[in-house]
Amino acid sequence: xRKARRRLFIIAAAGGVLVAAGALxxxxxxxxxxxxxxxxxxxxxPPEPGRRVRVGGLVVDGSVERHGSGGAxxxxxxxxxxxxxxxxxxxxxLFREGQGIVAEGAFAETxxxxxxxxxxxHDETYMPPEVAAALRxxxxxxxxxxxxxxxxxxxxxxxGAGSR
Amino acid sequence: xxxxxxxxxxxxxxxxSVVQTVLAWRGADQGGRGPAAAAGRAAxxxxxxxxGAAFLLLIASFxxxxxxxxxxxxxxxxxxPLPYKIAGAWGGHEGSMLLxxxxxxxxxxxxxxxxxxxxxLRSRSVSFQGLLQTLFFAFLAFASNPFERVFPVPIQGSDxxxxxxxxxxxxxxxxLYIGYxxxxxxxxxxxxxxxxxxxxxxxxxxxxxxxxxxxxxxxxGIALGAWWAYYxxxxxxxxxxxxxxxxxxxPWLLGAALVHSAIATEKRGAFPGWTVFLAxxxxxxxxxxxxxxxxxxLTSVHAFALDPxxxxxxxxxxxxxxxxxxxxxxxxxxTLGEGDGFEPTSREAFIGANNLLxxxxxxxxxxxxxxxxxxxxxxxPTPSVGATYFNLSVNPLLLAAVLLMPLAPFLPWAxxxxxxxxxxxxxxxxxxxxxxxxGVLIYVGAPVLAVIGGAVGVWAISGAVMxxxxxxxxxxxxxxRFAATGRALAHAGVGFIALGAAADASRPPNIETTLAIxxxxxxxxxxxxxxxxxxxDGPNYMADRAEITVTGDxxxxxxxxxxxxxxxxxxxxxxxxxxxxxxxxxxSVGEARLRDDGSTAFQIxxxxxxxxxxxxxxxxxxxxxxxxxxxxxxxANAPVRGASPVAARAEPAE
Numbered sequence: 155x156r157k158a159r160r161r162l163f164i165i166a167a168a169g170g171v172l173v174a175a176g177a178l179x180x181x182x183x184x185x186x187x188x189x190x191x192x193x194x195x196x197x198x199x200p201p202e203p204g205r206r207v208r209v210g211g212l213v214v215d216g217s218v219e220r221h222g223s224g225g226a227x228x229x230x231x232x233x234x235x236x237x238x239x240x241x242x243x244x245x246x247x248l249f250r251e252g253q254g255i256v257a258e259g260a261f262a263e264t265x266x267x268x269x270x271x272x273x274x275x276h277d278e279t280y281m282p283p284e285v286a287a288a289l290r291x292x293x294x295x296x297x298x299x300x301x302x303x304x305x306x307x308x309x310x311x312x313x314g315a316g317s318r
Numbered sequence: 319x320x321x322x323x324x325x326x327x328x329x330x331x332x333x334x335s336v337v338q339t340v341l342a343w344r345g346a347d348q349g350g351r352g353p354a355a356a357a358g359r360a361a362x363x364x365x366x367x368x369x370g371a372a373f374l375l376l377i378a379s380f381x382x383x384x385x386x387x388x389x390x391x392x393x394x395x396x397x398x399p400l401p402y403k404i405a406g407a408w409g410g411h412e413g414s415m416l417l418x419x420x421x422x423x424x425x426x427x428x429x430x431x432x433x434x435x436x437x438x439l440r441s442r443s444v445s446f447q448g449l450l451q452t453l454f455f456a457f458l459a460f461a462s463n464p465f466e467r468v469f470p471v472p473i474q475g476s477d478x479x480x481x482x483x484x485x486x487x488x489x490x491x492x493x494l495y496i497g498y499x500x501x502x503x504x505x506x507x508x509x510x511x512x513x514x515x516x517x518x519x520x521x522x523x524x525x526x527x528x529x530x531x532x533x534x535x536x537x538x539g540i541a542l543g544a545w546w547a548y549y550x551x552x553x554x555x556x557x558x559x560x561x562x563x564x565x566x567x568x569p570w571l572l573g574a575a576l577v578h579s580a581i582a583t584e585k586r587g588a589f590p591g592w593t594v595f596l597a598x599x600x601x602x603x604x605x606x607x608x609x610x611x612x613x614x615x616l617t618s619v620h621a622f623a624l625d626p627x628x629x630x631x632x633x634x635x636x637x638x639x640x641x642x643x644x645x646x647x648x649x650x651x652x653t654l655g656e657g658d659g660f661e662p663t664s665r666e667a668f669i670g671a672n673n674l675l676x677x678x679x680x681x682x683x684x685x686x687x688x689x690x691x692x693x694x695x696x697x698x699p700t701p702s703v704g705a706t707y708f709n710l711s712v713n714p715l716l717l718a719a720v721l722l723m724p725l726a727p728f729l730p731w732a733x734x735x736x737x738x739x740x741x742x743x744x745x746x747x748x749x750x751x752x753x754x755x756x757g758v759l760i761y762v763g764a765p766v767l768a769v770i771g772g773a774v775g776v777w778a779i780s781g782a783v784m785x786x787x788x789x790x791x792x793x794x795x796x797x798x799r800f801a802a803t804g805r806a807l808a809h810a811g812v813g814f815i816a817l818g819a820a821a822d823a824s825r826p827p828n829i830e831t832t833l834a835i836x837x838x839x840x841x842x843x844x845x846x847x848x849x850x851x852x853x854x855d856g857p858n859y860m861a862d863r864a865e866i867t868v869t870g871d872x873x874x875x876x877x878x879x880x881x882x883x884x885x886x887x888x889x890x891x892x893x894x895x896x897x898x899x900x901x902x903x904x905x906s907v908g909e910a911r912l913r914d915d916g917s918t919a920f921q922i923x924x925x926x927x928x929x930x931x932x933x934x935x936x937x938x939x940x941x942x943x944x945x946x947x948x949x950x951x952x953x954a955n956a957p958v959r960g961a962s963p964v965a966a967r968a969e970p971a972e
Binding site: 160163164167168171172174175178179181182185186187188189208220223224242243244245247248258 | 674678889
């Protein structure tokens with residue numbers, strides 16, 4: 155094949171694949187993008203029921219109600235609002251009160267958030283960035299709550315003094 | 319004392335890397351044979367020894383449980399079993415960064431000892447490797463010092479995350495890092511070649527074994543991680559399209575493209591610019607991965623703790639490496655030359671198509687991974703991009719690549735011609751198993767993409783068998799036999815992974831319920847009965863063990879555990895698996911729940927994963943194939959030694 159024709163061929167093939175990849179990505183993205191709502195945002199203007207969203211915040215102490223059937227109800231807060239979440243699956247092993255979590259699912263007509271997945275991190279000093287941002291925005295961020303930017307995560311608090 | 323010596327050693331390795339960069343550069347200017355090049359080589363040895371000694375000291379501090387070192391205190395505990403104390407040395411950010419740096423220096427030494435054959439090119443690539451080392455050792459010394467002291471000294475450590483206390487996780491990070499970091503050698507050789515104005519063919523030949531070795535190790539690392547996620551995380555999946563997984567998948571995709579395009583460039587001079595570009599980009603994406611994992615910018619199930627300052631520094635290193643690499647590329651790419659032409663049905667054309675599809679997949683994964691960050695940077699509400707996106711966009715592209723893959727080895731170079739290849743493929747023989755598997759999957763009621771995936775997987779495996787039957791008798795030299803076997807093995811491995819992924823995507827619904835003692839559940843035609851719960855404490859944890867009997871297929875007993883690690887105040891699920899040739903029965907046990915009638919029940923998750931072994935076997939085949947091809951290359955090149963004066967020195971890997 156002559157050089158010019160070869161170039162044309164390569165460019166056509168590359169263009170074809172790129173267009174196909176772009177089209178695939180765009181169509182796939184339409185269904186797959188899920189937006190995050192902080193409790194404060196939900197209090198102001200909740201997303202319409204049935205729409206797939208993510209919510210997150212700190213699990214309120216004493217709010218967790220474990221069902222006999224395996225699921226659980228709990229409340230998350232960012233200090234400026236609260237969301238009641240119900241989840242039928244098994245909670246992650248790292249789920250606990252006071253911890254930052256992110257849940258994915260949809261609001262029911264009743265305003266209760268029905269989660270299909272609950273994400274808790276396996277590093278207890280970790281806070282999902284969305285939750286951290288929501289807490290900062292609502293003014294409930296504390297640098298000494300163990301989630302802050304301490305130099306040495308995990309040993310910032312006295313260890314072995316019964317605090318853990 | 320140890321901490322101070324460790325700090326000193328890291329500083330020494332940093333200085334040695336600077337010296338290595340400067341002297342090896344000077345050495346390359348002098349043709350790579352003078353005293354400066356030798357001194358640069360010596361500097362690589364000092365960097366390796368210093369970083370290695372620092373790493374050993376860190377391990378020693380873990381064994382001694384020296385909690386005056388903050389990193390040890392954050393990742394260890396007196397009661398932890400010894401292997402996991404040692405593994406703690408690379409279980410957190412600072413220690414794993416030290417390992418990263420040490421491997422980087424080891425590859426620098428490797429380049430100096432068995433790097434490119436041309437001495438000037440070799441010295442230049444040692445210099446570029448020194449630059450990459452300098453960046454990372456500086457980051458280690460100034461922003462991630464693993465020997466930082468903590469005061470007051472804690473009495474007890476806070477334990478390594480229990481989920482990480484697992485044999486697969488002991489070797490997963492080192493394998494992954496050898497892969498990630500090993501790609502730095504391809505970067506260094508490519509950049510050095512651009513400075514030296516080496517020809518594209520020579521350059522591709524010089525960087526191919528390094529890229530192949532790194533990519534093979536990366537494959538092993540990713541596979542170990544997927545295996546760990548499958549049996550340890552207790553969710554019953556092996557790939558989640560999590561940003562951190564994507565961070566390792568991106569360099570893998572580009573590495574896969576690179577090891578193929580480098581063949582075409584070396585043998586035929588085809589697309590030299592693209593090969594060099596890939597070599598630069600693959601390592602840059604490794605650093606991007608480090609940024610995603612270590613800066614805490616993304617919500618991920620396994621990111622390191624949030625640390626924006628470190629993120630900015632890694633972004634800086636990313637910037638320096640990519641600006642240096644791409645500037646060189648932009649100004650010097652024309653020196654790489656252009657190969658002979660080729661026809662659309664030639665092997666070059668198919669390798670090109672494979673590269674297009676792999677690169678497009680990488681682009682699609684990159685977009686999905688970075689989109690949340692882009693939205694955030696634009697101050698828009700931040701979306702998360704889930705598995706749906708990746709499955710719908712990446713899978714068709716990769717399936718197309720796997721569909722073309724078995725044909726390529728049968729096509730001649732240059733002028734091409736599909737007819738002899740198609741004849742040899744005896745396409746009819748291949749269609750039988752394809753149809754059979756497709757039929758079975760449809761019968762089970764699988765999703766369409768899974769049916770296609772399964773059929774394509776079988777097509778790839780049969781194609782690899784045909785390739786081995788065809789190419790092995792023709793290969794005379796031992797090196798060629800190794801290469802042909804490696805290719806067939808790796809291609810079959812890809813087929814097995816497609817098959818396993820398709821089978822797993824069409825698995826029966828997961829069961830998530832609670833069982834009281836004596837109650838049963840049904841999954842995939844098997845009845846599981848919870849017989850008993852008992853205590854089964856370990857050295858540093860307490861555990862409840864469930865005793866579950868299985869009737870139906872794969873009958874017997876299973877004993878999943880729920881463990882509580884008091885030091886870390888964490889519970890984990892220890893999955894029980896029953897593996898058969900047809901698939902895995904998978905059970906985990908969760909919290910106890912009080913029912914309304916006052917009885918106690920336990921959360922049980924039960925799943926059935928058909929043909930899940932095919933995934934592991936596929937990864938094993940790819941790793942074995944990559945290893946064989948590498949060995950074949952070393953052997954094939956060995957007799958060249960002494961044949962010409964330039965090659966007279968011992969250079970086994972080239």
